[in-house]
Amino acid sequence: MLATTVALVILLYFGFLMLISKLTSVSGEGQSESFFIANRSSKWYLVAYGMVGATLSGVTFISVPGTVATSGWSYLQFMMGNMVGYVVIAYVLIPLFYSKKLISIYEYLKDRFGVKSYKTGSFFFMLSQTIGASFRLYLAALVLQLAFFDAYNIPFWVAVLVTILLIWLYTFKGGIKTIVWTDTLQTTFLLLAAVWTIYTIYNSLNMSVDSMVSTVYESKMSDIFVWDWKAGNFFWKQFLAGIFITISMNGLDQNIMQKNLTCKNVGEAQKNVLWFALAFFIATVIFLFLGVLLYEFAAYNAIPLPTRSDELYPMLALHHFGLFTAIVFLLGIIAAAFSSADSALTALTTAFCIDFLNLNEEEDASIKNRKRKLVHVMFSFILFLVIVGFRLLNDDSVVSSVFKAAGYTYGPLLGLFVFGIFTKKKINDKYVLIVCLLSPVLSYILNIYSTELLFGYQFGFEILLVNAGFTMLGLTLISKK
Template sequence: MGLYLVDTVVFVAFIASVIAIGMWMSREEKDSESYFLAGRGLSWWLIGFSLIAANISTEQFVGMSGDAAREVGLAIAGYEWLAAVTLVFVAFFFLPKFLRAGIYTIPEFLEHRYNQYARLVMSLFTMMMLVVVNISAVIYSGAKLVDVLVEHPLVNLQTASIAIGSLAAVYVMFGGLKACAWADLLQGSALIIGGGMILFFALGALDAADPAAIAPNAEIAAEIQDASPLQKFLTVHDEKLCTIRPANDSKVPWTALIIGLWIPNFFYWGLNQYIMQRTLGSRSLAEGQKGIVFAAAMKLLIPFIVVFPGMMALTLFREDMQKEAREKTNITSLVLFEHLSGESTGLLEGLNEHVTKAIEEAKAELTKSEAEAKDDAKQVVFNMESEFVELYPEVAARIVAYNKKVAADNNLTYSVEAAGPQGVLYFFDLMGFGPDEPEPKADAGEPSDQDVNGAIVAAASGDDRFDVAKQMIGVDEDAAFPLLIKKLVPPGGLYGFMIAAIMGAVLSSLASMLNAASTIFSMDLYKRYFVPATSEAGLVFVGRTCVIVFAILGIVVAPHLSHPMFGGIFTFIQEFQGFISPGILAVFLFGLFVRKASTLAGIIGLVANPIIYGGLKWLDKIPGLGSMEWARQLTNFAFLDRMAVTFFAILAIMSIATIVAPRKELYEFKANTTMNLDSSKGAKVFGTLIILATAALYWFFRGSAVIPF
């Protein structure tokens, strides 16, 4: 579906209005406090909408709905519902201390508690994470939406990334935080309305669909024959409507609900610069608390307009999602396989001009790479998702045969029985293994070619001679939400409004992240270490220059995130934030409650995070450890459980450091503000109700077992 004239007018008018209002409201920003913190004058309702709009973007609409379409289902809503509880705690335990200290940035608080080097380390970590992970991920997810919706030879992930990143950079360069906040008010409202529209249209499409086409079996098809749209949704997706996942789930195990999932939530909502910058700009503590609690209430609604439609997308448009995988995501891997094997898969033939151009570009890039390749170039072993094997069995057989030859030619030792949890996760259902069972099941029978291929990939993943990053997927789940818009939203104004709401969210999130990253560089690095005597106008100029640089870096990284190895964009963001989030949270909490904690303990805690987390993630890649069972077991932790282990390990290290070298006197937090720090009683009441509502949602969607092991 293309944009009609009226849709184009609505889209352009909405985006232009948002930008114009933001620019007008921030037209008098001349000093650093005005540009970076909106003059500390934001009201509660503006803070609440701004928090939601800064948070909810295409990383949720594309990434989270994609995970919901996968086997994770409603469990992915834990990021939203537990965030509501987290926000309540942030409002009454974190925010008072931040506002009392009168800080511009979260790293600045660590200087108050520890020393300037703790601030420096956190500033560097946070800035790198914002640019490499958050900014690039939002640019990619927005570009993914454009790539699916706009079928034109000139539109692809690269060109869409350039357009989105550039527009966001220009927007925030001339606006600052107040522009972001006022734009967020409009975009946050449009986003919730647009998400509600998608839910409504998806339920309508589910109701109109043939029961036999959407039901997993004939029995359920008969059951939903005369059911209401809501009942059809609940029945068809019954297995996915469970917030409690088994302990061996790779993304949201029930164990993560105890510790692991709280770590990214508290880091994101309490210690994340681009989120907390909104609350640091509040006119009083009470206004900030009311704004945060208002945002918490809205977080309870998000899964209904993001997660539920994602589930329905796979049910309604599985063939379209398969087409997206075949014609876009798999192109590079298929071109490489045909080149290396000398065989045609047939999957690159008879495609439209847009796809043919992508194939030619992939071939040209391959030729260029080979010309620059060294003699020690790695051997490629191809991995396949189980649904790819089911869809294209003949192609899968050729890939398996090729991988066997590569293994034989390079004397790669592999064993189906030994692969166990080390085997690539996509092959678990084919190999007859459970995710934490190293022995094959009794009914597994003789290993098939696919079993052997899983073992080859498992063995090659621990061998430096091989590249196992080339993967073939059957379904592109990240296309779920874009397809819902493309297939269900009617033209004539609504389509343009929907795209404007989503793209507005992209610009809002990007603007927030770019502003936060530039604030950290300007206030924590440039003013502190490079030019301490810089003027207020000079700081604003440096901040605006940083916006351009960070946007360019994000644009360069973004297209590479389409690779299946990242497991979906939402998972990519959450997993890679684990390199800093457990340590920052541990250092903050330890410094808050252990007043004898020394400056050394704070620095060690921050630096230890990427070492411990990275070790747990890649331990089996260290030569000599890949074949050891204990190393394989550690690397197969769900990343949320890995965060929990890292968090407690850092607390233990900081405890030892404090015992060995404690502060000579108890630390006292000093006030550095004239702001009204009276707490909001009304916010406390509503915060309590939000916690109870979250517990009720988890109880209602608990599934058939409370703790399924």
């Protein structure tokens, strides 16, 4: 694939994003209100559709199709739990956040426990979101580096700087209002890439629709359920983890919930969550379906498989499916990366401005806008530093471990909110940070030694529940009499 073609695709893509940013930006006194919650005027169906791309991310776009060789469709067990989790978000968290008219969802912790709990919750979100967004952008940057920047001997750090600058340019004025609209474009490109690749394989292998469906259905790579209780992807482990990971990483995540809070009322926000859940499930099935076909195509054409499953889809798309499919794939991976990164940058800016600078209490609109823009620049620079740091490590396993470690920060958030919503106990607020720091450490240690301590049992995603449990136990111990 010619580097000039890649450059043209990237320029056209960001041209679309800049145009959307221009059309959705607000200037003057209403700028900050529009940046944070889009004046609560977003159409629920636009938010629901756009959130599909933001939730899938570049990691899912590349990784899910590749994992079917080892895990089959067992990921759907996790997705089934997701569906239940979204129902909880729609009927428990959405009404709670709307009733308090929150901009940052962590303001709830201030009302319930105190300022230290509030700051702790927001800090854990910002830590995990910074690492997570950087990791997703890092993977996308690697693809772009191979496809374009290497051809002109452009260093990786320059590529990352340009990438971050482009994101900053189309989000710094419009904020969440712009994100809601750009997400719809990015979701379209992401799904188009998967569907078009399926069509390409369908044509290449001279399949009929019936034979293609039966090929996937009869493949062992499409097995869904795992009933071995010791396995990491045992059904009940995956299902329960799906419920609580959805609640914590979506319902208690400013990045996701900020989009829900742009809807004009509770009813529309609930419709958004439920329809998004259905669309997200269908999108995941499409990517799993694609995964089986990718392996079938490679086997039929005797193409050696890459050592890492994450490299299968990029390798086939860029080198074996033709120029047009390569372009569509490139659009998909760019969309998948930036749909999560741009909203993460906006959410980080919002959380810091509201939770640490108390910007919603600032009366002077010009001062408020100036501070918000400075914070936006600050987090753009932080993302740049973290991504370049990942590159300097030059060890994918270490970078992946850092990303997984960031997931431990959601346990304390889940524990704090569950304890706050389902108990009436007051706590000694000054000890909350200690509890929330100890809980992930204890969970990590238990996870490492689980086979020795728990008769061969291995934790999967459900380590989140253990983490939240440690947090709730700690909160109980520091409760006031």
